[in-house]
Amino acid sequence: MTEAVFDPSLVEAEPASAAVIFGDRIELAREFTGQLVARGDELGLIGPRELPQLWTRHILNSALPAPLVNGRVVDVGSGAGLPGIVLAIARPDVHFTLIEPMERRTNWLQSQVDLLELANVTVVRARGEDYEVVEPFDVATARAVSALRTLIPLTAPLVRSGGELALLKGARAAEEIEKAAKAIRKYRLTDVRVEELGHAEGVEVTRVVRATVDP
Numbered sequence: 001m002t003e004a005v006f007d008p009s010l011v012e013a014e015p016a017s018a019a020v021i022f023g024d025r026i027e028l029a030r031e032f033t034g035q036l037v038a039r040g041d042e043l044g045l046i047g048p049r050e051l052p053q054l055w056t057r058h059i060l061n062s063a064l065p066a067p068l069v070n071g072r073v074v075d076v077g078s079g080a081g082l083p084g085i086v087l088a089i090a091r092p093d094v095h096f097t098l099i100e101p102m103e104r105r106t107n108w109l110q111s112q113v114d115l116l117e118l119a120n121v122t123v124v125r126a127r128g129e130d131y132e133v134v135e136p137f138d139v140a141t142a143r144a145v146s147a148l149r150t151l152i153p154l155t156a157p158l159v160r161s162g163g164e165l166a167l168l169k170g171a172r173a174a175e176e177i178e179k180a181a182k183a184i185r186k187y188r189l190t191d192v193r194v195e196e197l198g199h200a201e202g203v204e205v206t207r208v209v210r211a212t213v214d215p
Contacts (some may be wrong), residue, residue, distance in 0.1 A: 071138030
């Protein structure tokens, strides 16, 4: 069985902004993107319709929040490695724990960690709500996992007092915050806001719901 599932001619050309965003890590970003192209459909990670927007809507969207994370980061529901693997490429100084319940996807994530020699990544097969926290994380992130009111109970308990949530959301991020008011109160989140990234780079906007986890 051949690994090449997608027609490479359909893949979005690498935007010039990619080299600016990834800097000297751009080759790793290119390798990871190529792996998604080659195996994404076969493994059920991304569909063929995503190819024309793979860089702008997925890779760069996942990379833009890199300046917002620090220390030890947990990515809940890592799936294809968006944003976990991409953030780990962009921020080799930060350690990422990628939590994913599906064995097929954890195998994929580990294969990419090995291929790209990402010494700053640990892959864990678990559901977010079942993960046993030994040492709380500094930041929790997630992308395309669930509505904010459902996602907060999965991520906030993993973060230390004073730590942050940095959750990638869509155009209705502000509306999701309103609907998550009960969870925000329950998990003692403060300074909850939406930050839009990508304007300076001239790329599609990435919206991040940020919040501080209070004691």
